[in-house]
Amino acid sequence: MSEVPTKRLNLEDTRYLSPPLVGEPLYQCAKAVVVTGFVVGATLDVQVNGATVLSGVPGGFPQPSGALLALPTPLIAGDVVRARQQANGVTSGWSPVVTVRDHTQDYPDGPPRPQIDPAPVYQCGSRTGVNNLLTGCDVWITADTVEVGKVKGAAPHQGVNVTPDYGLGQVVRAWAQLCRDRSPPSVAYTTVPPPTPLPAPSIDPAYEGTQQIRITQLVNGARFELSLNGVSLGIWRTWGVAHLVGLPAPLLAGDMLSVVQRMCPRDPPSPPGDGTVLPCSALPAPQVAPIQCGDTSVRVTWVASGATVKVYRNHVKAGEGGGPVVLLNHAVEHDDVIHVVQTLGTCVSAFAQELTCLCVSPHVTYDPSGLDLFPVGFADYDGGTTSIGGQTLHIRGNVYYPAEDDGANTPFNKRRRKGGPVPIIFMAHGNHSPADPSYLGYDYFQHALAKMGFVAVSVDCNELNGWTSGPGNITDRADIINATIAHFQTLNSGGPIFKGALDFSHVGLMGHSRGGEAVVIVPIRASLPAGVTVLAVLSLAPTDWGATSGPPRDYEFLTLLPAADGDVWSNDGAKYYDRCVPPSFKSQLYVHNACHNFFNRQWLSNDNGGFLPTMARHDHERVLVTYGCAFFRRVLAGHGTVGFLVGTELPPATPTSLVHLAFKWTKAKTVDDHEQANTIAKNSLNEPTSQTGLTADEYGMSQTAPNPYNGSFYGDSVGMVAVPGRRAGTFRSQLKPKTKVAGREVWVRVADVFDGSFPTVPTGFQLGLELLDGSVRWVDSDEVGGVSLPFDYGSQTKSMLSTLRFPVRCFGLSRRESAVRAIRLRLNRKEARALAFDDLQIV
Amino acid sequence: MTVHNDGSGPEQPRDDRPLTLPGLKSAVARRVRYEKPRRFFAHGKERAESEAIEIDVETDAEFPVAGMGPALIVGNLPITDSTRVGERRYRFFAPSSAPIEKRAMVTLGRAGTGVPKPETRGTVRLEWSEE
Structure with missing residues (x-):
């Protein structure tokens, strides 16, 4: 992606206007819909079941969250809703339809829990933001249990004006309801005095021609007054942080803007925040997310307030809208050149973003840890003592659970309990x-x-912590986990909170460090109570004290390996990943810049001593919570979150560029995992292989293998290392005759082999599909995410394999070319290095 | 004024293993018999033995309390079962059948992560007591 001068491009405008989007999901009883993506000033039409229910409604501004349009009658399950826009004499096509569902299909325990967002809430606050709402629901605010504001037919993130303004020390909560089905209340916030003095608001750069500005540094609940060239334009209430304001007329270059904010009447207003409108020539290019080939839209990550986005495909306009998603008139194909500009009236940004699509470029979608349905109760438990390994140990710790309300020992959530017993996850810390x-x-x-x-x-495994070490320390930890499971079986039989609430056929485990090794063996210990089925094991930075025996099996497996681990420096979880034989899948996250300790809030020091690049503690927690929730949701609740582990989608606000995934479906067709004793000359299909221009052989990829390529491998697998020759070399792996690949992906684990000197630039390779006529179609590894550089750990730098996915759609095969006869790997880099390969699969 | 040459020295070599191990001062072994058999593990399999070898070591500092822990490497044999018995004093446990040479060279390494390798200088030889 690069910025190029717009003038040079000779972009051809057409009268194409992108369809807007109807916000999903929509549920029965919704009294409003949200429409996004239209251009500033467009009018909107909405159809329900083909009948126009709203016509020519002014949309206003597409930023920040589209137009909330009240419907004449509430929606009914099965309704299909679509919208279109009209602007500048052009009518767009209709949006993709959204089919209305019954919210109890997706939320059997009632609407999700509203979130007061942002928080905290201040004395004298006049407006509160409420998030996590179902579109079109009713939302209201109470202060000390008295309703002080309500919106019927709300947006997903809705501002609610409150009257009177909040007093000091009031307890503020948000509530929501859809179809007379009430959500749990939000977290309760007690109002606190507002900041003193109030900060001066700030105005984002505003450009000539805009009719919308963005004001920041606003206090939650403040009123702000905006002036243009010294003349007041009015007073607004705000939920704070940032606020977009629509203006009656376009701004001119040099116009002066000024904003002050107020909270309590007796307190002085803030200092003014000022801004001068910039000329058109200063309007920068918009920011856009990378495009994956086949995408039918462009995602805008930043645009100037009030701007319209125009997208050109091979210099011809293919989309126009207000963002953040601009639908295109044609899917983006390989080699298409895309330009994106933004406009304000007649002003066009001087620079355009220029980009081409990548074969694999997953989108940021949603936060798998963000599902917020219930208040959270917590409790300490004490199950007495038990004898383990000749020691008397306490069964104790704490538990968090879906509750009627937040707090210690609050009752279990009645609706959740009514829906059947819930999965339970046991966590164990390390030494x-x-x-x-x-x-x-x-x-x-x-x-x-x-x-x-x-x-x-x-x-609580603290009685096993300290200076006692050895495999027995691990089995003891496993046994205390199992004793805890047994204790919770007792609580499920007759405990005050958990009676009948727990599902021991859906048990998950998470262990860290020595706990990470313990959870691997919990299911095979004799101490595992009867009636317990462990379905999911998350092993975080596990040790290897030798307590494990044989491959982990019969549960889905995720291991997280901190690349900058200063304690378990050898990332022993890689061995468990390689050995694991799961029912369905296994997953490995090799996380650059992650240390050992920062996943535990009680472990304060950086174990690598700061000698290795280390991301902030918050980023460690984000990685664990996003990928961990994706894992447990998928395995224990059947949610569609496995894409985060496969790499087809990315969680937001997480350092995903540092997370290197390996993933394997058990039932995928394996072309070669090199585990058969049939030499490099044959693959796992027992078909022949051949090599030209490189030297490839099979090696043990572990620290103890008799035939390692070198000492940089820390897993427990047999794989292939291909050493390039002077020119491009190729390794060919033959398939069964006429292997069909249409609609599938070719996966391979690959690592840049560390040879003692740290490389400065990434290397790569090409993967080819050999057609029945002998011709080969190639896709470069850089097109699918690239081969990552090793994480620099000095002399202990590792060759850690990650999975690259090559979708067959990227090879440009015609329908007649849906069968292939071989897969080729070509090492074609100018400064090629040895590459390690394993688990070549057709998925 | 712009300084064109700040005279910076070379960056210190990266400390590959920040959790440093103490130095080894002495190692004394003895054969013992337990009334209650002790657990030993090999390849993940547990077995109980009544006879064992205990090796008491003295170090010049404490081991860090962490996921990894101490390994005592006697000759080429790593012993990873251990507990602290006093200030800078640790006891390692090996099954009686362990091939421990009388005056073997003894070093410290780290266990629980990777393959234990000697990380201290091998100047200490194993001594035996007749307890």
Whole structure:
């Protein structure tokens, strides 16, 4: 992606106007819909079941969250809704239809829990933002249980004006209802005094021609007054942080804007925040997300306030809208050149974003840890003592669970219990100073799981912490986890909170460090109570003390390996991943810049001593909570979150560029995993292989293998290392005759082999599909995410394999070319290095 | 004024293993018999033995309390079962059948992560007591 001068491009405008989008999902009883993506000033039509119910409605501004359009009658399940826009004499096509559902299909326990967002809430606040709403629901605010504001037919993130303004020390909550089905209340916030003095608001750069400006540094609940050239334009209420204001007329270059904000009448207003409208020539290019070939839209990540986005495909306009998603008139194909500009009236940005699509460029979608359905209760538990390994150990820790309301020992959520017993996840910390309550360190993960309906237990293993080491210390940890499971079976039989609430046929485990090794063996210990089925094991930075025996099996497996781990420096979880034989899938996250300790909030020091690049503690937690929730949701609740582990979608606000995924479906067709003792000359299909221009052979990819390529491999697999020759070399792996590949993907694990000197630029390769006529279609590894550089760990730098996915759609095969006879790997880089390959599969 | 040459020295070599191990001062072994058999593990399999070898070591500092832990490498044999018995004193446990040479060279490494390798200088030889 690069910015290029717009003038040079000779972009051809057409009268094409992109269809807008109807916000999804829509549910029965919704009294409003949200339409996004239209251009500023467009009028909107909405149809329900083909009948126009809204016609020529002014849309206003597409930013920040589209237009909320009240419907004449509430929606009914099965209704199909679509919208279109009209602007400048052009009418767009209709949007994709959205089919209305019954919300109890997706939310059997009632509408999700409203979130007061942003928080905190201040004395004298006049407006509150409420998030996590179902479109078209009713939302209201109470202060000390008295309703002070309500909106019928709300947007997903709705502002609610409150009257009177909040007093000091009031308890503020938000509530929502759809189809007379009431959500749980939001978290309760007690109002606090507003900041003193109030900060001066700030105005984002505004450009000539705009009719909308963005004001920031606003206090939650403030009123602000906006002036243009010294003349007041009015007073607005705001939920704070940032506020977009529509103006009656386009601004001119040099216009002076000024904003002050106020909270309590007795307190002085803020200093003014000022801004001068910039000329058209200063309007920059918009920012857009990378495009994946086949996309039918462009995602805008930043646009000037009030701007319209225009997208050109091979210099001809293919989309025009207000963002953040601009639909195109044609799917983007390989080699298409895309230009994106923004306009304000007649002003066009001087620069355009120029980009081409990548074969694999997953989109940021939603936060798999963000599902917020229930208040969260928590409790300490004490199951007495038990004898383990000749020691008397306490069964104790804490538990987070979906509750009637937030707080300690609150009752279990009645609706959740009525829906049947819930999956339960047990967590175990690792070795650390016994003086620190390590089991409290995963409260953020427990809370995230509880608010989406799981029960999350953290086991206090402190009596096993300290200077005692050995495999027995691991089996003892496994046994205390199992004793805890047995204790919760007792609580499920007759406990005050959990009676009948827990589903021991859907158990998940998460262990960290020595706990990460313990959870691998929990299911095979004799101490596992009867009636317990462990379905999911998350092994975080696990040790290997030798307590495991044979491959982990019979559960889905995720391991997280911190590349900058200064404690378990050898990332032993890679061995468990390689050995694991799961029912359905296994997943590995090799996380650059992650250390060992920062996943636990009680472990304060950076174990690598700061000698390795280390991301912030918050980023460690984001990685664990987003990918961990995706894992447990998929396995324990059947949610569609496996794409985050496969890599087809990305979570927001997470350092995904540092997360290198390996993933394997058990039932995928394996072309070569090199585990058969049939030499490099044959693959796992027992078909022949051949090599030209390179030297490839099979090696043990572990620290203990008798035939390692070198000492940089830390897993437990046999794989192939291909060493390039002077020119491009190729490795060919033959398939069964006429292997069909249409609609599938070719996956291969690959690593840049570390040879003792740290490379400065990434290397790569090409993967080719050999057609029945002998011709080969190639796709470069850079087109599918690229081969990552090793993480620089000095002399202990590792060759850690990650999975690259090559969708067959990227090879440009025609329908007649749906069968192939071989897969080729070509090492074609100028400064090629040895590459390690494993698990070549057709998925 | 712009300084064109700040005279910076070379960056310090990266410390590959920040959790440093203490130095080894002495290692004394003895054969013991337990009334209650002790657990030993090999390849993930547990077995109980009544006779064992205990090796008491003295170090010049404490081991860090972490996921990894101490390994005592006697000759080429890593021993990873251990507990702290006093200030800078640790006891390692090996099954009686462990091939431990009388005056083997003894070093410290780290266990629980990777393959234990000697990380201290091998100047200490194993001694035996007759307890």
